[in-house]
Amino acid sequence: MITIKNLHASIDGKEILKGLNLEVPAGQVHAIMGPNGAGKSTLASVLAGREDYEVTEGSVDFDGVDLLELSTEDRAREGMFLAFQYPVEIPGVSNVNFLRTALNEIREYRGQEAISAKDFMAMVREKSAIVELDPKLASRAVNEGFSGGEKKRNEIFQMAMLDPKLAILDETDSGLDIDALRIVASGVNKLRSEKNATIVITHYQRLLDYIIPDVVHVLYNGRIVKSGPKELALELEEKGYDWIKAEQEEK
Amino acid sequence: MSETQTDRTLSSFTKHLRQTEISLPTNLITTSLNELNGKSFPTTRSEAWKYTRLTKLSKLSPTLAALHDGVNSTPFAIHSTGNRIVIENGAIHLNATRFETVSGLTIKRFSECSAEELQHIGSLLTLENEPFNALNTAYLQEGIFIQIADKAQIDSPIELIHLLTQMECSATIRLLVHVGKFAKAELTIGTWAAGAEKSILNAVTEIHVGEGAHFTLQKLQSEEEGNFQICTEEIIQDKDSVFTMHTVTLNGTLVRNNVRVRVNGTNCETNLYGAYLLKGNQHTDNHTVIDHMMPHCNSNELYKGVIDEQATAVFNGKVFVRKDAQKINAFQSNGNVLMTDTAAVNSKPELEIYADDVKCSHGSTTGQLDEEAVFYLQSRGISERSARNLLVEAFIGEVLDKNHNQDFAAKTNAILNERFGWER
Known part of the structure; x- marks a missing residue:
């Protein structure tokens, strides 16, 4: 689904990603873990096309398309979705109005007809149930006055509506209590299929009890330095990141 | 060849205009002519015009235009039904105007009014150092009187269409509105231009909102770029009345709105809402005054603007709360979004409070998206x-x-x- 080769990216002249390699095939969930400042959120931002970051080297192939050549909106239209670590509050823009605009622009890009108002509302009802999001929230202004848990559920609701090929969950678990975490994780699990892929970026192993990854990667100092099965997450939880740092310094 | 000094005196501006033929009280006309005599347009040195340059306007010597009888005013109409008064280049266009009989509603030209009906004209209007008000008095072309009878509720639309259709012409119009006790009505005013440039609309509206009455004025300003408009609304509210005004400005090279509401009774509500969406070289200046003269009243003021390209805007909102006007709730807010680095706004919300038991707030924000x-x-x-x-x-x-x-x-x-x- 996505193949990242030797990716270098910097912000304000400071290099954050220093030759990152990652491959996530369709049908799989990959977790990316790592200490603070390793470059986890930078990776998510670069893939989503945030302009503050400059890609200086490397390539990203997204299902046969050169991702780095695309604008942010075209990445979304090609099937990329980023669940934000800090979802943005947008006063005055209703969730449904925004999602209908998004959905129709994506459909237009793909040469499909606009969705009818009736089908759209049916879809809103069906998808909001996946994350147990109160349908009333769907008609409220985007994230405005939402609790932390509601904001994260709203991210997954949007993901369900847009049905992406690749979803990147950036610290979606941060700040969630166990109940909210279960709801968000079960939403993500319901959306998993053989055709899509998910990258879960997290600081904590906890989330991975609910979203079982196929592969766990450790991101440190701008590179993937270790990859392994889901048990690697447990090991990291138990031992912290110091041994990874020590291992890297030895090299 | 050296550049000649531009004559910016008011007499140069009025040289092609004709003194009013409408029988206004003579003292008003004399005062106005004295105010204009030998004076110039205000400059940015005067506080009221600090951010609005009248240079372009002051260079004009507009004419009185002939009426285009063939003009189609329908595309400019906001309502499809009700009373519609079309004023083209300052003159009433009778063929396009539609008078409908509505119980409790009287609409007349000043020329048809009795002296008694016009007795209060100009009573709210300051002429001293207000050249546009003086011009609107001394050079008035047409006046419309609208009366809503006591207890009447007017549901059908009342619409006034101001239309400029000629080059460098002047349109000077007065509107007098009397809303009777416990009456309810809405007035729509649209200002438009078609094929006009360097033309100016000077419109003064005096509104008396009677006891317990509800009155709404909604204005849509969309003159083609290249034209000017100076609009002055003077409102006085009696007790227990509600006055609401919506001002939406979408086009026009220079648009100046002077709104003053004298809240001269207890238990009144005053709502002023304004939206301006500007681009190109447009300039819009909203000056508002809400004068709380009596206790136990509420006022809400919200003006918002989106300013694109090189456009500029001014907001100057004053709320006065007089000494004995206790228990006033007054809220005022102005917000602006600048879409480019060249767009600009000058926002000045002001509160002057002389009473000690009031709840007032004001604020102004300007930023990017x-x-x-x-x-x-x-x-x-x-x-x-x-x-x-x-x-x-x-x-x-x-x-x-x-x-x-x-x-x-x-x-x-x-x-x-x-x-x-x-x-x-």
Whole structure:
């Protein structure tokens, strides 16, 4: 689904990603873990096309398309979705109005007809149930006055509506209590299929009890330095990141 | 060849105009002529015109235009039904005007009014150092008197269309509105131009809102660029009345609105809402005064602007609370979004409070669109252009949505669609 080769990216002249390699095939969930400042959120931002970051080297192939050549909106239209670590509050823009605009622009890009108002509302009802999001929230202004848990559920609701090929969950678990975490994780699990892929970026192993990854990667100092099965997450939880740092310094 | 000094005196401006033939009280005309005699247009040195340059306007010597009898005013109409008065280049266009008999409603030209009906004209209007008010008195071309009878509720629309259709012409119009006790009505005013340039509309509206009456004035200003308009609204409210005004400015090279509401009774409500969406070299200046003269009243003022390209805007809102006007709740807010580095706004909210038991607040914000929100919307597949439009609409929608008149909203949205490519 996505193949990242030797990716270098910097912000304000400071290099954050220093030759990152990652491959996530369709049908799989990959977790990316790592200490603070390793470059986890930078990776998510670069893939989503945030302009503050400059890609200086490397390539990203997204299902046969050169991702780095695309604008942010075209990445979304090609099937990329980023669940934000800090979802943005947008006063005055209703969730449904925004999602209908998004959905129709994506459909237009793909040469499909606009969705009818009736089908759209049916879809809103069906998808909001996946994350147990109160349908009333769907008609409220985007994230405005939402609790932390509601904001994260709203991210997954949007993901369900847009049905992406690749979803990147950036610290979606941060700040969630166990109940909210279960709801968000079960939403993500319901959306998993053989055709899509998910990258879960997290600081904590906890989330991975609910979203079982196929592969766990450790991101440190701008590179993937270790990859392994889901048990690697447990090991990291138990031992912290110091041994990874020590291992890297030895090299 | 050296550049000649431009003559910017008011006499140069009025040289092609004709003194009013309307029988206004003679002292008003004398005072006005004295005010204009030998004077010049105000400069940016005067506080009231600090951020609005009249240089371009002062260079004009507009003429009185002939009436175009063939003009089609229908495209400019906001309402399809009710009374419609069309004023073209300052003269009433009788063929396009539609008088409908509505119980409790009287609409007349000043020339048809009795001296008694016009006895209060000009009583709210300051002439001293207000050259546009003096011009509107001494050179008045047409006056319309609207009376709502006591206890009448007028449901059918009353619409006034100001239309400029000639080059460098002057249109000088007065409107006198008397809203009877416990009456309820809405007045729509549209200002338009078609094929006009360097033309100026000078419109003064005096409104008396009677005891317990509810009156709404909604103005849509959409003159083609290249034209000027100076609008002055003087309102006085009696006790227990509600006055609401919506001012939506979408076009025009220079638009100046002077609104003053004297709240001269207890238990009144005053709502002033303004939206301005500017681009090109447009300049819009909203000066408002809410004068709380009596206790136990509420006022709400919200003006919002979106300023694109090289356009500029001014907001100057004053709220006075007089010494004995206790228990006043007055809220005032002005918000602006600047879409480019060259767009600019001067915002000056002012409160002057002489009473000691009041609840008042005012605020002003100016900024750019939230770039994080733009990115968020783009990351969902929405183009940058649509994302910015959604955010601008949400911002200005707060004030546009205060008006529940569907005809007015439909016309506003049609122009926004045409000028900015929006779909609301």
